Amino acid sequence: MKCCAAEKELTTEQAQKRIYLVGNPNVGKSVLFNALTGAYTTVSNYPGTSVEVFRGSCEIHGVRYEVLDTPGMYSLLPITEEERVARDMLLSEPPDLVLHVIDARNIERMLPMTLQLIEAGLPVVLVVNILDEAERLGLRFDLHVLEEKLGIPVVGAAVRRRRGLKEIRAAIVGFDPDERAVFSYAADLEKDISRIASCLTADYGIDARAIALLLMQRDEQLTDLVRGREGDQFAAVEAAINEIAFDRRVDLHLRISLERKRVCKGVLEGVIRQDGQKAFDWSGRLSDLTMNPWTGIPILLLVLYFGLYHFVGNFGAGTVVDFLEAGLFEEYINPWFIEMCRNWLPWNWLFELLAGEYGIFTLGVRYAVAIVLPIVGTFFVAFSLIEDSGYFPRLAMLVDRVFKQIGLNGRAVIPIVLGFGCDTMATIVTRTLETRRERFIATLLLALAIPCSAQLGVILGLLSAVPGALLVWGGTMVGLFLFIGFLSARLMPGEKPMFYMEIPPLRLPQPRNVIVKTLTRMQWYFLEIFPLFIIASVLLVIGKLTGALDALVRGLRPVMELLGLPAEAAAAFIFGFFRRDFGAAGLYDLQTGGLLSPVQLTVAAVTLTLFVPCVAQFLIMKKERGWKASLGIFLVVTLLAFGVGFSLNRLLLAVGVLA
Amino acid sequence: MICGFCHREIPEKTPEVSCGRCGGGCRKVHCPHCGYENPLPSPLFERLFGRKDKEKKK
Numbered sequence: 271m272k273c274c275a276a277e278k279e280l281t282t283e284q285a286q287k288r289i290y291l292v293g294n295p296n297v298g299k300s301v302l303f304n305a306l307t308g309a310y311t312t313v314s315n316y317p318g319t320s321v322e323v324f325r326g327s328c329e330i331h332g333v334r335y336e337v338l339d340t341p342g343m344y345s346l347l348p349i350t351e352e353e354r355v356a357r358d359m360l361l362s363e364p365p366d367l368v369l370h371v372i373d374a375r376n377i378e379r380m381l382p383m384t385l386q387l388i389e390a391g392l393p394v395v396l397v398v399n400i401l402d403e404a405e406r407l408g409l410r411f412d413l414h415v416l417e418e419k420l421g422i423p424v425v426g427a428a429v430r431r432r433r434g435l436k437e438i439r440a441a442i443v444g445f446d447p448d449e450r451a452v453f454s455y456a457a458d459l460e461k462d463i464s465r466i467a468s469c470l471t472a473d474y475g476i477d478a479r480a481i482a483l484l485l486m487q488r489d490e491q492l493t494d495l496v497r498g499r500e501g502d503q504f505a506a507v508e509a510a511i512n513e514i515a516f517d518r519r520v521d522l523h524l525r526i527s528l529e530r531k532r533v534c535k536g537v538l539e540g541v542i543r544q545d546g547q548k549a550f551d552w553s554g555r556l557s558d559l560t561m562n563p564w565t566g567i568p569i570l571l572l573v574l575y576f577g578l579y580h581f582v583g584n585f586g587a588g589t590v591v592d593f594l595e596a597g598l599f600e601e602y603i604n605p606w607f608i609e610m611c612r613n614w615l616p617w618n619w620l621f622e623l624l625a626g627e628y629g630i631f632t633l634g635v636r637y638a639v640a641i642v643l644p645i646v647g648t649f650f651v652a653f654s655l656i657e658d659s660g661y662f663p664r665l666a667m668l669v670d671r672v673f674k675q676i677g678l679n680g681r682a683v684i685p686i687v688l689g690f691g692c693d694t695m696a697t698i699v700t701r702t703l704e705t706r707r708e709r710f711i712a713t714l715l716l717a718l719a720i721p722c723s724a725q726l727g728v729i730l731g732l733l734s735a736v737p738g739a740l741l742v743w744g745g746t747m748v749g750l751f752l753f754i755g756f757l758s759a760r761l762m763p764g765e766k767p768m769f770y771m772e773i774p775p776l777r778l779p780q781p782r783n784v785i786v787k788t789l790t791r792m793q794w795y796f797l798e799i800f801p802l803f804i805i806a807s808v809l810l811v812i813g814k815l816t817g818a819l820d821a822l823v824r825g826l827r828p829v830m831e832l833l834g835l836p837a838e839a840a841a842a843f844i845f846g847f848f849r850r851d852f853g854a855a856g857l858y859d860l861q862t863g864g865l866l867s868p869v870q871l872t873v874a875a876v877t878l879t880l881f882v883p884c885v886a887q888f889l890i891m892k893k894e895r896g897w898k899a900s901l902g903i904f905l906v907v908t909l910l911a912f913g914v915g916f917s918l919n920r921l922l923l924a925v926g927v928l929a
Numbered sequence: 930m931i932c933g934f935c936h937r938e939i940p941e942k943t944p945e946v947s948c949g950r951c952g953g954g955c956r957k958v959h960c961p962h963c964g965y966e967n968p969l970p971s972p973l974f975e976r977l978f979g980r981k982d983k984e985k986k987k
Binding site for chain 2: 294295296341342344349350351352654657658660662663684688695698699701702771772774775782785786787789790791793794
C-alpha cells in the first residue's frame with residue numbers, strides 16, 4: 271500500500287468520487303471525517319428527515335473525493351431513523367468507497383456489519399479504530415490475516431491520535447474496485463438466498479444477495495421498495511420468502527444473525543490474541559458465570575440478598591425510614607404541625623384534612639417523604655448500579671429457559687425487571703414482546719406477583735425483622751409466579767419466539783451514570799406520587815367525615831377475618847387500590863403500631879402484594895389489553911390474592927410456622 | 930445516550946417521539962433497539978454532573 275499523501279481541501283462542488291464513512295455510533299467516524307476533510311464541511315438534513323448528514327471534501331494523491339459521514343448504524347437492517355437514513359444513502363447514492371469504521375475493542379460485535387457491507391457488493395475498506403485502547407487492554411491483532419480472510423483492505427488506526435491516517439489515505443487511493451470479496455454461509459441458507467435473489471430482476475444499487483437476506487429478515491421498508499420495483503414479479507419473490515419461512519420453521523432473522531456470528535468467529539480465528547501479561551479476562555469470565563445456570567442462579571441470589579434485602583430492605587426501609595419517619599416526623603415535625611393546626615384552625619374538617627388521622631400532611635406527606643421516597647431512593651441506587659454494570663442482559667439469557675416454560679422468553683426480563691420499579695410503566699413496556707400471548711402473560715404476571723419498588727422495600731423492611739417470614743413471602747411469590755405462568759402457557763398455547771440478543775460487555779458501574787439515573791428516577795417518582803398521595807389523603811378524609819370509609823372497612827371486615835387479619839388491615843387494602851406503595855405504607859403503620867402478629871404480617875404482605883393492581887395500572891392494562899382482558903386479569907388476581915392469603919393463613923396456623 | 934439494557938446508542942431525536950401513552954413530559958426514553966425504558970436526565974442534573982454525550986462537529 272502506498273502512503274504519505276498530500277491532502278488538500280476542496281469545495282464540495284468540485285468533488286468527484288464519493289466516500290462514505292459508516293459504522294456503529296461512537297467508533298470515531300466523526301474524528302476520521304474531520305481528519306480527512308479538515309474544516310470545510312457542510313451539514314444538512316437528509317431529505318424528509320431531521321437527521322443531519324455531514325459532507326466534506328478532500329484531495330488525496332490528486333484525486334478528489336467527497337466524504338460523507340453517515341449516521342451511526344448497527345446493521346443494514348434499520349431500526350432507528352438514523353439507521354434508515356444511513357442505509358438509504360448507501361442504496362440511493364452508491365459510493366465509490368465505503369470506509370467501515372469499527373472499534374477494535376468490540377471487533378466481534380461489529381464485524382457482522384462488515385460482512386453485510388461486503389455481501390451487499392459495496393467497495394469496503396475496514397478501519398479497525400481505537401487500536402491504542404485495545405492494545406492497552408492486552409489485545410493484539412494480526413490485521414494481515416484479517417485482510418486475507420475478508421478479502422478487503424484492512425487498516426489499523428487510532429485516529430484520535432492520528433495513527434493510521436496515512437495508511438487509510440493510501441487504502442483509499444489504492445483501492446481496486448474490481449476486487450470483490452466473497453464468502454458463504456451454510457449450504458441451506460445459501461440455497462435460500464440464491465432462490466430469492468434469482469427472483470429479483472430490478473436494479474437496487476446493491477447486490478441481490480443482500481436484498482434477499484434483508485427480505486428474509488422481513489425488512490418492511492425494503493419489501494415495499496422491492497414491491498414497487500418488481501411489479502408483477504413481486505408475487506414470485508413473496509411466495510419464495512413465505513415458502514422458505516414455512517419450510518425452515520425457524521426465525522430467519524435469528525438464523526441469519528447466528529450464521530453471521532459463526533462466520534465472524536471463523537474470520538477472527540488467528541486474528542486476535544490476548545497478551546500474556548493480561549491473560550485472565552475477569553470481565554469475560556464473570557460474564558460467562560452470570561449466564562451459566564449453575565453459577566448464574568447463586569450469583570442472582572447474591573445480587574438479591576445484598577442489593578435488595580440488605581441495601582433496600584435493611585438500610586432503606588429500616589435505617590433511613592426509621593430516622594425520617596420515627597425520628598423526624600413522629601417526634602418533631604408531626605407533633606409541631608398538629609399542635610399548630612389545633613391552635614390556629616377553628617374548623618374540625620380543615621384540621622382533619624391537614625393534620626388528622628388521614629390528613630394531607632400527617633399521612634400523605636409523611637408517607638411520600640418519610641416512607642416511600644427513601645425506599646424507592648435506595649431501590650433506584652441498587653437498580654442503577656446493576657443496570658449500569660450490564661447485568662440485566664445476562665439475567666435475560668439466564669432466565670430464558672425458565673421463562674420459555676411460562677410462555678415467555680428472555681426478552682420479558684425487560685418489563686419484569688422494570689415492574690420492580692413501577693408496574694404501571696412496565697405494563698406499557700410489555701408491548702415490546704413479540705406475540706399477543708406473551709404480552710398477555712407478562713401483563714398478568716406483573717399485576718399478580720411483581721411488587722413495585724416501594725411495596726417491595728416496605729415488605730422487605732417489615733418481614734426481615736421476623737425470621738422465616740421473608741422466606742415464606744418470597745417462596746409464595748416465586749412459586750405463584752411460576753405456577754400461574756406455567757398454567758397460562760398451557761391454557762393459551764401458541765408459538766414460542768426465540769430470544770437472541772448481543773450481550774454488551776460487563777463493566778464497573780460509572781458513578782456519574784448511577785447518580786444521574788438514580789436522581790432522575792427519584793425526581794420522576796416523587797413528582798408522580800406526591801400529588802396522588804395528597805389526593806388519596808383528601809379522599810380518605812372525605813370518606814372518614816362522611817362515614818363512607820367506615821362502611822367500606824366494615825364491608826371488608828369479613829374478608830379480613832377470613833384472612834385472619836385485624837379489621838384495621840382493611841384500610842391498607844383500600845389504600846393499596848389507590849397506589850400499591852400507599853397500601854404498603856399503610857401496612858408499615860399497622861406493623862409499627864403493634865397490630866400484627868408474625869403470621870398476620872406474612873399473610874397481609876402476601877395478600878397485599880398479590881392484591882389487585884392499583885388504579886393507574888388497571889387503566890393502563892385496559893388501554894394495552896382491552897376491557898375484556900383487563901377485567902379478566904383483575905378478577906383472577908383478586909380471587910387469587912384472597913384465596914392464597916386465606917390458604918396461607920390456615921397453613922401457617924396449622925403447621926405452627928412463624929407462630 | 931446509551932441504553933441501560935442493550936448498551937446501544939439511542940439517537941438524539943428519540944426523546945422527542947412520544948410513546949403515545951401520556952401527554953409527554955414523563956422524561957423516559959424507550960430504546961428503539963430493545964424497548965427498554967431509560968430515564969432521560971433533567972437539564973439540572975446534566976449541568977450538575979456534566980453532560981456525557983459528546984457534541985458532533987458543526
